[in-house]
Amino acid sequence: MDIAAFRELLTPPGQALLAEAGEADVSEAGLLGTASRLRERYGADLVGAALTQVRLRRRAEAKFGSDAARMYFTQAGLEQSTRASVAAHRARRFASGSPAGARVLELGCGIGADLMARSRMGLTGDGVERDPLTAEVAEANVTAFALGGLARVRASDALDETPDGYDAVFADPGRRTARGRVFDPRSYEPPLDAVLGLAGRAPAACVKVAPGIPHEAVPDGAEAEWVSVGGDVKEAALWLGGLAGDVGRRATLLPADGGTAEEAVTLTPAGLDDPDVRPWGRYLYEPDGAVIRAHLVAEVAELVGGGLADPQIAYVTSDELRPTPFASAYEIDEVLPFSVKRLKAELRRRGTGVLTVKKRGSAVDVDRLRRDLGFGGRRGGYGDAEATVVVTRVGRDPVALLARPVRADADPPAPGRAR
Known part of the structure; x- marks a missing residue:
């Protein structure tokens, strides 16, 4: 789209075309037919500019919501x-x-x-x-x-x-x-x-x-x-x-x-020392990425009464459930030495059909791991249960955690449940 075509798009005829194009089929399958039909009444450059805007507006809804329908874009600009x-x-x-x-x-x-x-x-x-x-x-x-x-x-x-x-x-x-x-x-x-x-x-x-x-x-x-x-x-x-x-x-x-x-919500430094290093507790907290980028993991550890399982990895663990907007909480069911064979057997035993894999501090390829665990095809899995596998390490030892997400508004579970 060049400047001349864009300027023409802002004229009354251009606006009429833009409105018509907005109601047309601009999918990959229908784009060619729509363009051919519009070119019977409008110039090719103007039609190209209008169709570009319509397609960009639809993509822009993820960023701009309903405003996208009134905005103008270039691809790089969007x-x-x-x-x-x-x-x-x-x-x-x-x-x-x-x-x-x-x-x-x-x-x-x-x-x-x-x-x-x-x-x-x-x-x-x-x-x-x-x-x-x-x-x-x-x-x-x-x-x-x-x-x-x-x-x-x-x-x-x-x-x-x-x-x-x-x-x-x-x-x-x-x-x-x-x-x-x-x-x-x-x-x-x-x-x-x-x-x-x-x-x-x-x-x-x-x-x-x-x-x-x-x-x-x-x-x-x-x-x-x-x-x-x-x-x-x-x-x-x-x-x-x-x-x-x-x-x-x-x-x-x-x-x-x-x-x-x-x-x-906003989190700022509280003048804390590095978090304590401790064994895995009952809960795993995954700090928000902005918190990690801002080097505020110690503040999250303080909020949830926890520490780090490894001093170099931004996973916080605690024996208490203290919901915070600055980290996602998971209840740990089991901590295992990392082994594909053992993980696969455990997921099969649990009847897992929906698997989420998360990692930090590990070189594991998540897509390959999913395939190796039996979740690579359209019919992967072993049942209807859901599970989250967290792959990380403590020191040089790779570990896998079987865990379940905890809703932010969840009540603390009864004490004493065995893991």
């Missing part, structure tokens, strides 16, 4: 965009930490997800995007939601901008190339050091980074926040200046898409 719940969380932090009437400069605004989220919180500002087509897509999104009085978009290189006159900066450097994802902050576009230097000239700033950012790459005085949605780590951000909290790092857990902002 892949790199901030999902709506994370953008809303970040916008709330901007709003609560900024003066009334604050203006925000966004460097690398993409399709405008964060820009729109801040505008919905009443913040004004400008979005800058180097790619001209993506900049026009972002402007169209701002217009589609009647936010033009609060936000503007222009095509420009981030490094050509100055934060002078703005109260805060938000920067989202590119972390993808033609080869795929970029993990080295020096290879961001622009490089992270250059972005931090520019953002640091503003009274306050936030820089979006990859979740795998090394802790040593976090500048002094900044706050690093790792964010997960529904248990999946989505991103990290560095908060600077007036937007940085009084902690060096935090893990923020947002509910699965469709939840409410009030369900979000």
Whole structure:
């Protein structure tokens, strides 16, 4: 899709075509027929642009919910965009930490997800995007939601901008190339050091980074926040200046898409020493990925009254059931030396038909293990029971735990059950 086709898509005939395409069959099986039928009345480039938008909108529902039906996308822009719940969380932090009437400069605004989220919180500002087509897509999104009085978009290189006159900066450097994802902050576009230097000239700033950012790459005085949605780590951000909290790092857990902002929870350092190392207890706690990334496993161990079975592996074990949003709880049925033969026999004895395999600190290939345990085919398994196998190690010894998930609202079981 080029700029000319996209601009035509925003005209009344283009909007009529887009609405018609939205009601048509755009599946792989029906796409060719739909395109041929529409090309009888519209130009080929315009039809291609409309069908691209319809397909991208449907994919975007996972990130943007019902808003996706009114938004515009490029494929790269959708892949790199901030999902709506994370953008809303970040916008709330901007709003609560900024003066009334604050203006925000966004460097690398993409399709405008964060820009729109801040505008919905009443913040004004400008979005800058180097790619001209993506900049026009972002402007169209701002217009589609009647936010033009609060936000503007222009095509420009981030490094050509100055934060002078703005109260805060938000920067989202590119972390993808033609080869795929970029993990080295020096290879961001622009490089992270250059972005931090520019953002640091503003009274306050936030820089979006990859979740795998090394802790040593976090500048002094900044706050690093790792964010997960529904248990999946989505991103990290560095908060600077007036937007940085009084902690060096935090893990923020947002509910699965469709939840409410009030369900979000945050964990911060409590000044604890490393957790104790202890034998397996009655319960296994698997900390949320954001908690692990933020190096806050000790805080989870303290919350559940537990310790680590291995000091290098982020599995917490305890004799008590203390539900916490920061970790998933499992009741341990049995701890076995790792053996495929023994595990298979035990799963057969239990009549297991639904198997979940989790691992940490193990080189085991989960898909291959499932096949070796008899769960590789369409009719795999041995019955109707459900089981979770956790493969890990203690020191150099590989172990397998047979466990069952415990609901967050479950009552503690009666004491004394044998394992």
